[in-house]
Amino acid sequence: MPELAITVIGPDRTGIVADVAEALAEVGANLTDSTMTRLRGHFAMTLICTLAEPSAAEAALKSLTGVTTTVREVSPSSVDESGESWVVSVHGADRLGIVAAVTRVVAASKGNITDLSTRLAGTLYVLIAEVDLPAGAGDELAERLAVAASELGVEVTLRRADSEIL
Amino acid sequence: MNFPELPEGRVLPVVTAPATVLSTVGEEVDPTSPEVAQLAADLIATMQVSPGCVGLAAPQVGVGLQVFCVNVVDHPKAATVHGTFALCNAKIIEASRWKAGREGCMSVPDLTGDVKRAARVVVEAVLPGSGEAVTITTDAFEARALQHEIDHCTGKLFLDRVAGAHAIYQRKVYL
Numbered sequence: 001m002p003e004l005a006i007t008v009i010g011p012d013r014t015g016i017v018a019d020v021a022e023a024l025a026e027v028g029a030n031l032t033d034s035t036m037t038r039l040r041g042h043f044a045m046t047l048i049c050t051l052a053e054p055s056a057a058e059a060a061l062k063s064l065t066g067v068t069t070t071v072r073e074v075s076p077s078s079v080d081e082s083g084e085s086w087v088v089s090v091h092g093a094d095r096l097g098i099v100a101a102v103t104r105v106v107a108a109s110k111g112n113i114t115d116l117s118t119r120l121a122g123t124l125y126v127l128i129a130e131v132d133l134p135a136g137a138g139d140e141l142a143e144r145l146a147v148a149a150s151e152l153g154v155e156v157t158l159r160r161a162d163s164e165i166l
Numbered sequence: 167m168n169f170p171e172l173p174e175g176r177v178l179p180v181v182t183a184p185a186t187v188l189s190t191v192g193e194e195v196d197p198t199s200p201e202v203a204q205l206a207a208d209l210i211a212t213m214q215v216s217p218g219c220v221g222l223a224a225p226q227v228g229v230g231l232q233v234f235c236v237n238v239v240d241h242p243k244a245a246t247v248h249g250t251f252a253l254c255n256a257k258i259i260e261a262s263r264w265k266a267g268r269e270g271c272m273s274v275p276d277l278t279g280d281v282k283r284a285a286r287v288v289v290e291a292v293l294p295g296s297g298e299a300v301t302i303t304t305d306a307f308e309a310r311a312l313q314h315e316i317d318h319c320t321g322k323l324f325l326d327r328v329a330g331a332h333a334i335y336q337r338k339v340y341l
């Protein structure tokens with residue numbers, strides 16, 4: 001069955017998630033992975049669903065008012081789950097280019113960012129990224145991050161992510 | 167445990183991130199110096215007038231030294247409680263029973279985060295004023311508070327330990 005990648009963005013309001021989920025359910029779209037958050041008061045939802053007739057999803061989402069939606073068909077892809085999980089924390093005074101510089105350094109160490117969030121709180125900028133790294137690449141990335149952080153005038157920490165299985 | 171009497175404390179302004187002092191490793195102190203006893207008293211006084219504040223470290227008042235205070239008395243998540251006290255040059259000797267929990271910080275007023283901390287710790291330190299060496303064994307919320315404050319004394323914030331990208335939160339404003 002075709003897989004659709006859908007984004008919904010707009011001013012947050014009570015019931016918006018229910019409206020999106022209901023519109024998709026009514027046309028038989030089956031939600032698989034999804035994430036929703038609020039970014040400075042904006043509702044932002046990204047999801048993958050499967051649906052026999054992709055055009056039906058677009059029509060269903062049109063009925064939602066006040067939000068911007070995109071729908072596109074994607075080919076199912078498998079994720080490479082090898083490597084080690086790490087977490088990067090960056091915090092410091094807000095300035096242009098922190099995310100670009102830090103994520104470029106991660107990429108240069110062949111780190112794949114699997115989850116990222118940033119927050120601006122007053123003048124404090126915070127970036128937390130989860131990174132899959134090739135085995136043994138942690139020390140080198142830590143050194144590169146320390147260099148980048150001192151150039152940016154921010155603090156950086158790289159540590160292993162917990163993954164106890166119970 | 168008996169904590170030495172300290173001079174009268176003054177309420178100091180609290181420094182918020184980003185600030186260099188919050189990310190600088192604090193220096194060890196001479197616990198018997200009058201300045202350190204005064205600093206400890208000031209930290210306690212500042213903690214006591216700050217709603218919901220269960221601990222405060224010297225870097226949070228702009229002083230890069232290894233001094234902090236805690237007070238988790240009456241906190242619902244506390245078990246063992248040693249009262250209101252200040253410590254200098256504290257080190258964690260043993261840490262076990264790691265548990266995730268949400269914590270905030272007066273120096274990061276807008277955010278909270280999920281941080282894994284030991285629910286049982288043994289801390290060695292010296293007391294401000296007397297300089298007496300103490301070993302404190304505690305658990306639950308007092309253990310978490312001690313680890314948070316000792317982190318401050320080594321230039322670390324809870325942001326340096328949050329569990330993942332979705333483990334920081336905008337702090338709720340209670341009116």
Ligand SMILES: [Zn+2]
Binds near residue numbers: 271314318
């Ligand atoms: Zn704090």
